[in-house]
């Protein structure tokens with residue numbers, strides 16, 4: 001099969017459509033650079049949709065003295081709340097106090113640092129708490145602490161960065177794998193292969209960014225034939241989704257006897273998200289699934305704290321991902337650094353590889369990456385991402401926007417208006433345009449998912465298969481039955497054929 005040569009020399013080519021790849025592509029495109037990005041599967045299909053979905057400083061990291069990371073992450077909470085008020089919102093956490101696990105003075109010191117290490121404009125500080133009879137925790141747990149962090153729709157954060165990068169001129173290719181990147185006359189010649197058609201194409205670029213997450217080390221050796229200066233350790237983390245455990249909107253951070261912590265997070269109105277685990281993964285990063293042992297571990301921690309007792313049968317769904325952590329040779333996976341390392345291999349054609357990182361700090365990571373590339377791409381503009389909203393984020397307040405949607409489109413109903421506000425912000429106006437009654441939104445696939453929304457996701461947000469819509473663009477996979485999911489898959493396939501014709 002021959003590969004068509006692209007004559008254009010791009011400034012930057014990014015491999016990997018997770019949060020770090022799309023974050024770097026977006027930042028670079030906004031600085032006027034010519035940018036391309038390829039993702040071998042769906043955007044956010046790997047680690048970046050399998051996180052605990054927290055924009056957090058990481059209270060636990062203070063125990064490991066990761067002050068730089070915690071400070072940067074705490075500051076990013078306020079930045080991301082402003083940039084993306086549709087998909088990021090404040091969350092109060094309850095930390096039940098059990099003196100035999102961590103003494104009160106230690107928790108108070110940690111929370112004092114947490115309140116003061118980073119800049120806090122809108123998020124309330126921490127406080128001590130008495131847990132009364134309304135608490136869903138066991139009656140013997142009467143004391144606790146309360147503090148702030150934030151929630152994020154991780155997969156949509158990736159999507160919005162890709163969308164904004166595209167709006168600023170970047171080319172985003174999904175289902176397209178980089179199979180080789182070689183150096184020629186000081187530039188990169190990058191061979192891409194479409195995984196559906198096998199069609200190959202070439203891109204040329206001055207700088208290559210390897211943002212392949214868990215594949216970072218394999219990519220350096222396999223696709224560029226260079227040596228990796230850092231190793232990664234893949235640490236699997238799994239989550240369980242169960243029917244809602246608490247009626248309020250607060251999250252719980254539970255301490256386990258082994259020193260680890262487990263979150264119980266309010267999820268998609270009717271569910272609780274429980275996670276996570278830390279265990280070494282050595283196989284293919286694609287082949288990762290929650291084991292029975294992980295499920296039992298998480299259920300036991302929850303059952304030790306909550307009045308309601310959960311069994312395996314209560315699990316509605318699970319998901320797992322692998323943290324691509326820079327190998328710092330720690331013996332304990334929980335203690336390994338969550339900070340990022342950027343490795344610039346500045347042989348004649350520069351290769352920048354991303355090791356580790358958090359969803360929370362993706363924007364700062366992108367700025368740091370571009371700062372390292374400044375000498376090679378001196379025409380780049382100045383940093384801009386701290387203040388400009390992500391697409392759909394120009395709504396002010398999420399609740400006010402949902403109220404406006406109900407007023408202007410009464411046929412949506414409150415639940416769907418709230419879902420649109422929290423997933424799309426003002427982007428939903430694109431597919432609501434011209435809709436005056438429910439029928440104007442076309443086919444109904446169930447749970448408020450209509451043809452207008454699905455076609456928008458296919459045409460504008462790179463959705464190619466039912467799972468892209470059900471688990472990453474939305475979380476309606478939790479609500480549609482199998483027949484409805486098949487109906488959706490058939491519609492997407494037919495719609496794509498019509499669009500391709």
Ligand SMILES: Cc1cc2nc3c(=O)[nH]c(=O)nc-3n(C[C@H](O)[C@H](O)[C@H](O)COP(=O)(O)OP(=O)(O)OC[C@H]3O[C@@H](n4cnc5c(N)ncnc54)[C@H](O)[C@@H]3O)c2cc1C
Pocket residue numbers: 015016017018019020021038039040041042043044045046047048049050051052053054055056176177178179211212213214215219223235236237238276277320321322323324354356357358359360361
């Ligand atoms: C269980 C768990 C919980 C977490 N919780 C949080 C949290 O609450 N808050 C937080 O801030 N962080 C959290 N994290 C960390 C965060 O999720 C990751 O650091 C982040 O998602 C990594 O993003 P990435 O872009 O580097 O990697 P990925 O999201 O894995 O993206 C890499 C992409 O590269 C693509 N790719 C690989 N090879 C190629 C190729 N040859 N060609 C084209 N594409 C390729 C892959 O398909 C993949 O989509 C958590 C992580 C885990 C696992």
